Amino acid sequence: MFLFSVCLIFPSLFVCVTGGKLPEPEVKIEVLHKPFMCYRKSKYGDMLLVHHEGYLESNGTLFFSSRKHGDTNPVWFTIGIREVIKGWDKGLKDMCAGERRKLTVPSSLAYGKEGKGKIPPGSTLIFDIELMEIRNGPRSHDSFREMDLNDDWKLCREEVREYLKKEFEKHGYSPNDTNHEVMVDDIFKNEDEDEDGFISAREFTYQHDEL
Numbered sequence: 001m002f003l004f005s006v007c008l009i010f011p012s013l014f015v016c017v018t019g020g021k022l023p024e025p026e027v028k029i030e031v032l033h034k035p036f037m038c039y040r041k042s043k044y045g046d047m048l049l050v051h052h053e054g055y056l057e058s059n060g061t062l063f064f065s066s067r068k069h070g071d072t073n074p075v076w077f078t079i080g081i082r083e084v085i086k087g088w089d090k091g092l093k094d095m096c097a098g099e100r101r102k103l104t105v106p107s108s109l110a111y112g113k114e115g116k117g118k119i120p121p122g123s124t125l126i127f128d129i130e131l132m133e134i135r136n137g138p139r140s141h142d143s144f145r146e147m148d149l150n151d152d153w154k155l156c157r158e159e160v161r162e163y164l165k166k167e168f169e170k171h172g173y174s175p176n177d178t179n180h181e182v183m184v185d186d187i188f189k190n191e192d193e194d195e196d197g198f199i200s201a202r203e204f205t206y207q208h209d210e211l
Contacts, residue, residue, distance in 0.1 A: 027091040028104035032128070038096035042134050044080025048092060049133040057104065057124040063117070074132050081144075081201040082153065085110050087125070095131050103127045144204050154198040160184050 042048055051074045053065040066074055077083050079092055087105030095101065105125045107113070115121035147155055147163050161184050191199045 025106040025108055027087045027106075027109060029091050030102040030104075032100040032102055033098075033130075035096055035098035038099075040097070040134055042079060042093055042095045042131065044089075044093070045078065045136075046080075047076055047078050047135040048095075048131055049074050049076050049135075050092075050129050050131055052127055052129045055126045055128075056119070057126050058120075061118075063119055083202070088127075088129075091127075092129065092131070097131055097134050100128065100130045103129060144201055154200045155204065156198055157184055157188065160187055160199070 051066045053067070054063050055061060056063060066072065077088075080089050082089065085105065087103060087109035090109065091101065091103040091105065103126070105127065107122045107124055110123065110125045111119050111121075113121050115123060119125065144155070145151075147159055149159050149162070161181070164183055188197075188199065191203055193203050194200075
């Protein structure tokens with residue numbers, strides 16, 4: 001079986017040119033505490049363990065606290081794969097274990113016009129977040145982004161096929177090897193868990209070991 005994981009050590013060099021986009025609003029980041037020693041900073045693809053409290057900017061209402069609500073345990077998530085709101089993905093990069101940050105997240109980077117639960121539509125949110133621990137993610141976010149040529153956060157068969165061709169050519173093999181299509185079939189059979197014809201960022205990051 002083709003060991004796709006080997007190829008991911010040598011990410012492809014495709015560049016996808018898209019039309020201009022309006023810049024997204026920014027997250028306001030305030031560092032409330034930073035440890036004296038910082039051995040590692042968070043990056044996309046890392047798993048982060050955090051305690052957090054969330055407030056409505058409009059009136060200061062606390063809508064959630066991981067220390068007071070639920071099982072009162074900190075929560076794990078993987079940064080950079082849209083597992084959490086965009087404001088967290090943007091605001092928790094380059095953070096040290098033991099660091100606390102205050103994030104002011106505009107509505108468009110939180111729950112938008114729809115809102116969610118206790119959060120009214122169009123709400124700007126304030127989060128007090130303490131990063132407890134950083135661990136390596138099971139898959140490389142950077143590799144996924146290299147393969148995702150049209151930047152739609154999912155891999156189609158053509159994107160995987162082009163990646164295989166480039167990697168084979170880079171290592172001295174024919175870029176038109178007829179086995180490529182068999183490999184693509186095998187990859188999608190194992191990775192496309194919901195069988196929608198695409199490999200999502202979550203499927204790529206969590207589900208299997210074949211890629």
